[in-house]
Amino acid sequence: xxxxxxxxxxxxxxxxxxxxxxxxxxxxxxxxxxxxxxxxxxxxxxxxxxxxxxxxxxxxxxxxxxxxxxxxxxxxxxxxxxxxxxxxxxxxxxxxxxxxxxxxxxxxxxxxxxxxxxxxxxxxxxxxxxxxxxxxxxxxxxxxxxxxxxxxxxxxxxxxxxxxxxxxxxxxxxxxxxxxxxxxxxxxxxxxxxxxxxxxxxxxxxxxxxxxxxxxxxxxxxxxxxxxxxxxxxxxxxxxxxxxxxxxxxxxxxxxxxxxxxxxxxxxxxxxxxxx
Amino acid sequence: xxxxxxxxxxxxxxxxxxxxxxxxxxxxxxxxxxxxxxxxxxxxxxxxxxxxxxxxxxxxxxxxxxxxxxxxxxxxxxxxxxxxxxxxxxxxxxxxxxxxxxxxxxxxxxxxxxxxxxxxxxxxxxxxxxxxxxxxxxxxxxxxxxxxxxxxxxxxxxxxxxxxxxxxxxxxxxxxxxxxxxxxxxxxxxxxxxxxxxxxxxxxxxxxxxxxxxxxxxxxxxxxxxxxxxxxxxxxxxxxxxxxxxxxxxxxxxxxxxxxxxxxxxxxxxxxxxxxxxxxxxxxxxxxxxxxxxxxxxxxxxxxxxxxxxxxxxxxxxxxxxxxxxxxxxxxxxxxxxxxxxxxxxxxxxxxxxxxxxxxxxxxxxxxxxxxxxxxxxxxxxxxxxxxxxxxxxxxxxxxxxxxxxxxxxxxxxxxxxxxxxxxxx
Ligand SMILES: NC(=O)c1ccc[n+]([C@@H]2O[C@H](COP(=O)([O-])OP(=O)(O)OC[C@H]3O[C@@H](n4cnc5c(N)ncnc54)[C@H](O)[C@@H]3O)[C@@H](O)[C@H]2O)c1
Numbered sequence: 175x176x177x178x179x180x181x182x183x184x185x186x187x188x189x190x191x192x193x194x195x196x197x198x199x200x201x202x203x204x205x206x207x208x209x210x211x212x213x214x215x216x217x218x219x220x221x222x223x224x225x226x227x228x229x230x231x232x233x234x235x236x237x238x239x240x241x242x243x244x245x246x247x248x249x250x251x252x253x254x255x256x257x258x259x260x261x262x263x264x265x266x267x268x269x270x271x272x273x274x275x276x277x278x279x280x281x282x283x284x285x286x287x288x289x290x291x292x293x294x295x296x297x298x299x300x301x302x303x304x305x306x307x308x309x310x311x312x313x314x315x316x317x318x319x320x321x322x323x324x325x326x327x328x329x330x331x332x333x334x335x336x337x338x339x340x341x342x343x344x345x346x347x348x349x350x351x352x353x354x355x356x357x358x359x360x361x362x363x364x365x366x367x368x369x370x371x372x373x374x375x376x377x378x379x380x381x382x383x384x385x386x387x388x389x390x391x392x393x394x395x396x397x398x399x400x401x402x403x404x405x406x407x408x409x410x411x412x413x414x415x416x417x418x419x420x421x422x423x424x425x426x427x428x429x430x431x432x433x434x435x436x437x438x439x440x441x442x443x444x445x446x447x448x449x450x
Numbered sequence: 451x452x453x454x455x456x457x458x459x460x461x462x463x464x465x466x467x468x469x470x471x472x473x474x475x476x477x478x479x480x481x482x483x484x485x486x487x488x489x490x491x492x493x494x495x496x497x498x499x500x501x502x503x504x505x506x507x508x509x510x511x512x513x514x515x516x517x518x519x520x521x522x523x524x525x526x527x528x529x530x531x532x533x534x535x536x537x538x539x540x541x542x543x544x545x546x547x548x549x550x551x552x553x554x555x556x557x558x559x560x561x562x563x564x565x566x567x568x569x570x571x572x573x574x575x576x577x578x579x580x581x582x583x584x585x586x587x588x589x590x591x592x593x594x595x596x597x598x599x600x601x602x603x604x605x606x607x608x609x610x611x612x613x614x615x616x617x618x619x620x621x622x623x624x625x626x627x628x629x630x631x632x633x634x635x636x637x638x639x640x641x642x643x644x645x646x647x648x649x650x651x652x653x654x655x656x657x658x659x660x661x662x663x664x665x666x667x668x669x670x671x672x673x674x675x676x677x678x679x680x681x682x683x684x685x686x687x688x689x690x691x692x693x694x695x696x697x698x699x700x701x702x703x704x705x706x707x708x709x710x711x712x713x714x715x716x717x718x719x720x721x722x723x724x725x726x727x728x729x730x731x732x733x734x735x736x737x738x739x740x741x742x743x744x745x746x747x748x749x750x751x752x753x754x755x756x757x758x759x760x761x762x763x764x765x766x767x768x769x770x771x772x773x774x775x776x777x778x779x780x781x782x783x784x785x786x787x788x789x790x791x792x793x794x795x796x797x798x799x800x801x802x803x804x805x806x807x808x809x810x811x812x813x814x815x816x817x818x819x820x821x822x823x824x825x826x827x828x829x830x831x832x833x834x835x836x837x838x839x840x841x842x843x844x845x846x847x848x849x850x851x852x853x854x855x856x857x858x859x860x861x862x863x864x865x866x867x868x869x870x871x872x873x874x875x876x
Contacts, residue, residue, distance in 0.1 A: 178749055180631055180766065182774045191777050197764045204767045340785070342767075357782030363769075374784040 177223045179216060184208060184355050191355060194219035198226045199319060200236065201344030205327075207336055208355055218334045222327045222341070229323050232259050235283070235314040245304055246312045253296075253303035261302050263315055263322055268295065270318075270422035273441055275434050277426035280318065282396040285310025289398055317346075317385065317421045324349040324381060324417030346384045347417055350377035364411065375413060375447060382447070383420030384411040385428050397429040404429055411447040419444070470817065473622040476629040477688075479835035480622070482821035485828055489517060492827045497522035497556045497580075499547045499571055500563030501534035504585055504612070508560055509537045511816045517823055524550045527661060547571050551578035558608065558826045561585060564664035565671050569594040576601045581608035581826040583819070587676040587843040595847065596865045599840045608831050610822040611839025613684055615754075617821060618814030621685075623805050624745070624754040628689050630775065632766060633747030633759070636689055639728040640744045641682035643674070646737035648706050649714075666710035673712025674732040675701075675850040676843075678741075683849070684842040685743040685754070686720065686728035693841055693872045694720035694728060696860050701853035705735040718849045723871060730849065758802035765803075837869040 180193045191208040192215040203226060207215050234240040241260050248254050256264075267280045271292055281291045294308035315322075320343040328349060331339050338352030340360045350360040359378030375382060385395060386409030397404045410427035414420040423442050427435055427449055435449075470480045496512060498505050501523055512518045520538035524547045525531045531543055544550040550559070551574055558581030561571050569589050575582050582602070588611050589595035602609035615621045628636060653662050664670035665677055687693050699718030706714045714735065720728040745752040750761040769785040776783050825832055844865060852859045866872040 176763075178634075178764065178766065180634075180771075180774055182777055184777055185780055191774060193766065193770045193774050195764060195766055195770070202764050202767065204770050206770060206773055354782050355777050356780050361782070361784035363784040 177219055179219070181212065189355070190215065192216065192219065194223075196223050196226075198223070199230050199234070199323065199343065201320070201346075203341070203343050205339060205341040207331075207339045209336060214334060214336070218330060218336055221330050221334075225326050225330060226323050229259065229319060229326065232257060233263055233315045233319045233322070235312075235316050242313060242315060249304050250306040250309045250311060253298060253301065253305040255301065255303050258302070261297065261304070263318065264295065264304060264313065265297055266322070266418055267313075267315065267318055267422070268292070268297070270418070274422055274426040274438055275430070276398055277430045277434060277438065278422040279398040280313050280315055281311055282398060282401070283314040284308075284312045287396075287401045317425055318418065320344070320347040321381070321383065321417030321419070321421035323347075328417075347421060348377070348382040349417055350382070351379050353378070373448065377413065380413050380415065381417045381420040382411065382413050383417070383424040384409055385421075385424035386410060395425060395428050399429065410449045412442075413445045413447060414442060470617075470619075470622070473626055476626045477616065477622050479616060479821070479832035479838070482824045482830075482832040482835075486824055489824060489827045492517055493519055494557040494823065494826050495519045495521035495555055496823075496826075497524065497544075497550045497553070497559045498534065498538075498541075499524045499550060499559055499561050500530070500567070501525055502527075502530050502562060505530075505560065505562030506534055506537060507815065508562060508583075508612075508819055509534060511819045512560075512823070513537050515820055515823055517827060522550050522553055522556050527658075548574060551575055551580060557581060558583065558822075562612075565676055566590050566664075566669060569598065572598050573601055576605045576607055576609075579605070579607065581822075583610045583612070583822045584839075585612040586680045586839070587672070587846055588839060589843055589847070590672070592844045592847050592851075592862070592865050595840055595843045596867070599836060599867060602831075602836055606831075608822065608825045608829070609836045609839070610818070610825070611836070611843065612818070613681065613839050613842050614814040614818045615681055615684065616688075616814065616835065616838060617817035618754075618812075620757045620805050621688075621754045621814070624752045624759070625688055627759070627805075628745055628747070628752060629691075630771070632750065632771060633745065633752060633761075634749030636745055636747045637726050638746045639686045639689060639726075640731075640746065641679075641685060641729065641742070642731040642739060643678040643682060643741040644732065644737050644739055645734045647734065648708065649734055650708075666712055668711040671712060672847065672850040674714075674716050674734070675718075675846045675853070678732055679716075679718070679730045679846040679849060680842050682730055682741075682743050683720065683728065683845045684838060685745070687841055687845075687870065688838065689745050690722065690726065691870055692722055692726075693870055694845065694861070695723050696721045696858055697845070697849045697852045698858035699730075699849060699853050700856075701850075713853065716853065718852065720845065720849070752805070753802075754805065756802075757805045759805060760802045834869075837867060840867060841869065841872075 177194055177196045182191045184191055188210045189208050190212055193206050195204045209215050232241045245254050270278050279292055284291045294306055294311050296305045324347055327341055341349045354360050359376045361374050361376050363374045395404045410424045412423045423444055426438055470483055473480050498509055512520055520541050523534050523541045524544040559575050561568055561584040568584055572582050572584050588598055651662050653659050660667055697720045701713035701716040703713055704715045716732045718730045742753050742755045752759040866874045
């Protein structure tokens with residue numbers, strides 16, 4: 175069994191809180207849902223698991239068998255027909271690239287990367303194909319994928335009629351819909367990298383995304399300005415309406431200049447939480 | 451249960467008697483300490499019957515407790531008395547335990563004689579109006595244990611048994627986690643206690659052999675079952691909140707063929723009414739794996755003796771566990787989990803997590819002894835402690851009987867005491 179479950183009855187009400195967790199996308203996924211029917215809860219969590227696993231097969235940059243890796247191998251030779259999901263993800267990330275003034279760039283891991291690399295990615299809507307106009311382009315959807323997965327999970331929850339849920343993808347991408355069983359929205363704590371103080375945010379139908387080089391020696395954010403790993407900034411956390419926006423925005427804020435930051439924040443209907 | 455503030459050092463620091471009461475939900479007997487502040491000025495007078503090696507270990511804690519005066523000693527072996535007097539120089543010495551029991555100024559007794567001597571002493575002690583702490587195993591037969599337990603009920607006097615794991619901080623914490631369901635459904639408990647020595651003590655003169663090496667002879671002991679299994683079998687009922695129904699097994703003397711009468715090689719299987727299993731193995735000619743009680747849930751394993759726990763796959767997240775715990779109390783609190791991404795590289799290898807940050811200094815014996823003192827002062831028997839003690843002894847004795855008779859045995863209905871699932875059917 176790959177999904178684990180724990181349950182707690184909610185006081186005198188017939189409802190149960192279900193905590194389900196599993197590992198996928200090189201991280202862990204934790205979710206809290208509640209309803210009177212345990213079967214419905216369990217079934218929904220399993221569906222979300224299956225969806226996350228499917229998306230990993232589609233968009234993982236690291237597993238050689240993924241659809242994305244096949245695209246990265248072949249799309250410079252000729253247009254490659256791709257699945258709806260992959261098409262949608264690439265399309266969205268290109269939009270977000272523009273919206274973030276070039277700060278969010280899924281091609282930063284390409285061979286001879288520069289700020290024009292991403293312009294070499296050509297999508298063909300009718301045929302649903304992708305083509306790389308430069309030979310060394312590599313698309314990496316790593317962070318974005320989690321945000322996208324949260325949006326897919328949101329759709330599964332809606333279809334199941336579940337109006338309250340909290341889902342965390344590795345702690346860095348969190349979707350909160352509806353309410354905690356005993357309060358409005360869901361409260362989430364995080365500790366700032368610098369002084370360890372706890373900051374709590376209350377999320378109601380919102381996503382919280384965090385990006386950064388918080389773990390020493392594990393830099394992973396590349397600046398489109400320099401093509402190098404960013405230094406200095408600990409972390410950026412944002413609250414947005416959707417997970418995909420959250421991923422793009424939090425990553426962007428880590429690499430943006432102060433002027434860009436202001437403009438980007440205005441473009442998104444986002445609440446900035448912290449940058450340290 | 452507090453998962454999020456589980457800073458382990460603090461936990462241990464606060465692990466004084468007051469901190470213990472946090473475990474009252476899963477281990478109700480810790481309530482013994484709930485009035486310890488109010489009993490500050492009280493003093494009780496205790497007698498030690500059989501101050502041998504264990505008895506003096508218990509005295510060591512009693513002598514440090516300002517609420518206790520070790521007032522009387524009784525032993526049939528002079529060197530034991532002399533050593534005990536060094537711990538409690540003012541104590542009155544009795545050659546016969548009955549004389550000690552006649553001493554009206556003694557409030558309670560600790561019985562730490564060899565197993566076969568427990569029963570008459572404990573029964574007489576209750577009759578004399580004394581509170582009783584009896585070392586494990588309490589009786590030589592289940593019937594003896596049953597009568598002792600009933601005598602405690604009839605007299606209303608305090609009755610504790612020497613099951614110190616009941617107060618071992620590692621076990622208290624582990625059981626709280628098990629009961630909270632963190633390790634999922636527990637289907638099996640494997641206990642083992644392995645050593646590589648002959649289990650003999652030096653005898654100054656041959657006629658003392660049976661007095662000193664009483665553990666090795668059937669007339670005074672049931673060997674590994676009553677000496678070791680007794681502690682470990684209790685872990686099963688504590689974890690599962692259930693008493694097993696049947697036992698089968700095998701025992702033999704296969705290595706230490708030195709005239710002893712008790713087995714040196716044992717394996718027992720206890721089964722619960724739902725088919726779950728608890729095993730006890732003991733071999734004393736190989737110590738490689740030492741001792742442990744492995745509590746095996748479908749999500750994880752606890753090894754309280756080593757003080758660690760392990761998860762099968764991905765461990766549950768502390769923040770979410772906290773939420774489950776909070777909703778039980780209708781609390782709406784923040785989840786302490788968000789941050790930059792959790793990655794497998796930053797997760798622990800499956801080397802296990804510590805139940806408590808560091809190994810606690812005591813194994814619970816000091817707390818057990820002091821809990822008895824509190825109970826005797828307040829005259830309040832903590833919930834479940836006598837029952838846990840009764841079943842620990844009854845189960846190891848039933849196991850021994852199965853080994854002796856070489857057949858599977860069912861727990862006799864007439865010896866059920868109405869505890870947990872063991873309600874009498876008649
Ligand atoms: N809880 C534990 O972890 C633990 C550990 C060790 C022993 N024990 C238990 O403690 C008890 C004693 O074990 P021990 O190792 O101290 O044995 P021991 O042989 O060292 O001590 C027993 C003492 O009782 C005395 N004695 C014997 N018969 C007596 C009688 N009729 N009246 C008065 N004194 C008498 C002996 O002379 C001796 O001094 C046993 O029941 C044993 O199972 C418990």
